[in-house]
Amino acid sequence: MSGTGKVVCVTGASGYIASWLVKFLLQRGYTVKATVRDPSDPKKSEHLLALDGAKERLRLFKAQLLDEGAFDSVVDGCVGVFHTASPFYHNIKDPQAEMLDPAVKGTLNVLRSCAKVPSIKRVVITSSIAAIVYNGRPLGPDVVVDETWFSDPAFCEKSNLWYMLSKTLAEEAAWKFAKENGIDMVTINPGLVIGPLLQPTVNTSVEPILKLINGAKTFPNATFRLIDVRDVANAHVLAFENSSACGRYLLVERAVHCSEVVQALRELYPALSLPEKCADEKLSTPIFQVSKERAKSLGVNFTPLEVSLKDTGSIDAVTNGCMYFPYKMSRIVRHQPSCSDPTMEINFIHNQIFQRRLVSHSIQDSISKLKLQNSYGHHEAASQKDCQDLVEELYEVQSFEGIQVV
Ligand SMILES: NC(=O)c1ccc[n+]([C@@H]2O[C@H](COP(=O)([O-])OP(=O)(O)OC[C@H]3O[C@@H](n4cnc5c(N)ncnc54)[C@H](OP(=O)(O)O)[C@@H]3O)[C@@H](O)[C@H]2O)c1
Numbered sequence: 001m002s003g004t005g006k007v008v009c010v011t012g013a014s015g016y017i018a019s020w021l022v023k024f025l026l027q028r029g030y031t032v033k034a035t036v037r038d039p040s041d042p043k044k045s046e047h048l049l050a051l052d053g054a055k056e057r058l059r060l061f062k063a064q065l066l067d068e069g070a071f072d073s074v075v076d077g078c079v080g081v082f083h084t085a086s087p088f089y090h091n092i093k094d095p096q097a098e099m100l101d102p103a104v105k106g107t108l109n110v111l112r113s114c115a116k117v118p119s120i121k122r123v124v125i126t127s128s129i130a131a132i133v134y135n136g137r138p139l140g141p142d143v144v145v146d147e148t149w150f151s152d153p154a155f156c157e158k159s160n161l162w163y164m165l166s167k168t169l170a171e172e173a174a175w176k177f178a179k180e181n182g183i184d185m186v187t188i189n190p191g192l193v194i195g196p197l198l199q200p201t202v203n204t205s206v207e208p209i210l211k212l213i214n215g216a217k218t219f220p221n222a223t224f225r226l227i228d229v230r231d232v233a234n235a236h237v238l239a240f241e242n243s244s245a246c247g248r249y250l251l252v253e254r255a256v257h258c259s260e261v262v263q264a265l266r267e268l269y270p271a272l273s274l275p276e277k278c279a280d281e282k283l284s285t286p287i288f289q290v291s292k293e294r295a296k297s298l299g300v301n302f303t304p305l306e307v308s309l310k311d312t313g314s315i316d317a318v319t320n321g322c323m324y325f326p327y328k329m330s331r332i333v334r335h336q337p338s339c340s341d342p343t344m345e346i347n348f349i350h351n352q353i354f355q356r357r358l359v360s361h362s363i364q365d366s367i368s369k370l371k372l373q374n375s376y377g378h379h380e381a382a383s384q385k386d387c388q389d390l391v392e393e394l395y396e397v398q399s400f401e402g403i404q405v406v
Pocket residue numbers: 011012013014015016017018036037038044063064065066084085086087088102106126127128129167189190191192193194203204205
């Protein structure tokens with residue numbers, strides 16, 4: 001294993017991308033110093049501590065991006081630092097405090113700590129396509145966007161694109177600091193990241209896909225540039241291990257309109273109830289091409305969109321005539337061979353959950369945010385009742401709120 005005996009740091013380790021990165025690093029034999037904001041919160045740490053090799057080689061540290069010097073002791077002794085922590089969510093009330101400061105000042109805070117440690121060979125920063133494409137240049141099916149593109153902060157600000165602005169300013173500041181301080185730095189610039197979750201809560205990029213398979217009436221009039229989370233995490237490792245890696249690596253497997261995502265899901269799972277109509281007919285961001293050249297040169301093998309979509313949720317469960325369970329529960333369902341009897345399947349899940357006490361704190365929270373869905377029309381009478389019973393029991397045992405049987 002190429003990481004044996006080497007110590008690396010991952011910031012924001014409990015996040016969607018970082019959790020996969022920690023998993024891959026541990027698999028490769030690295031010792032990982034992982035920062036989280038609250039190590040005592042099981043939702044942020046349980047899934048990391050359960051990873052293979054975690055017991056021996058994962059250490060959790062508490063660190064906030066805006067606490068000056070908070071990363072000093074964490075990066076000390078490391079050969080590599082992966083900086084992924086940055087806020088990524090919608091509904092921002094105060095862009096400066098919530099998004100821009102943690103992204104920009106936080107990145108500089110981490111880099112300042114790195115600059116003090118001579119053993120650090122390279123810093124890999126998780127940037128985004130958000131720092132590449134938002135500059136007002138015309139886009140269209142014949143336009144190929146590549147790593148030479150930079151988003152324009154003024155354009156982002158004028159358009160209230162606060163997340164895009166945060167990633168653009170953070171990457172800009174990081175390059176400047178790295179050059180001035182002789183830090184070997186590489187950035188990974190993914191599109192919208194989808195694929196299986198290790199963490200127990202829904203993250204921003206997976207939400208739109210889960211909404212589609214969870215009973216949305218319409219699909220958004222939006223275009224997505226999608227990439228699998230495993231490819232993103234792998235690219236981070238490659239960018240660190242490959243000594244000739246440099247600059248930026250843009251990662252997009254496919255650019256699609258949401259209608260194509262719905263169509264792909266329909267083809268994968270004909271039994272799934274999916275939205276038929278687009279939410280509106282306004283002009284959406286046009287489709288454009290994204291260069292894969294540099295990512296391929298790094299050694300990234302792109303996971304096809306269909307595989308990523310399939311793995312994003314437990315859609316398998318629905319095709320087996322049962323319920324849709326997200327996250328860890330989805331894995332429980334997958335252990336059951338294809339089952340045509342919904343009652344049997346429900347009993348199986350029920351037993352798995354309660355007898356083996358798989359409903360941990362972290363799962364409780366995630367279930368409460370989502371629906372249980374029974375989408376098998378012809379078994380409706382029998383399975384609806386079983387679902388109801390199960391839901392009632394879930395309420396009783398855990399007092400989950402917000403679970404619905406559709
Ligand atoms: N997902 C995508 O589609 C996508 C695409 C391109 C780039 N990216 C970038 O990838 C990185 C990870 O994103 P993700 O999708 O994995 O999102 P995520 O699951 O929300 O992870 C974000 C991480 O950042 C941490 N964080 C946020 N604010 C922080 C603060 N003030 N101090 C310390 N930690 C803080 C969070 O910590 P807590 O766990 O404590 O909340 C969390 O671990 C981000 O830099 C994001 O911009 C994501």
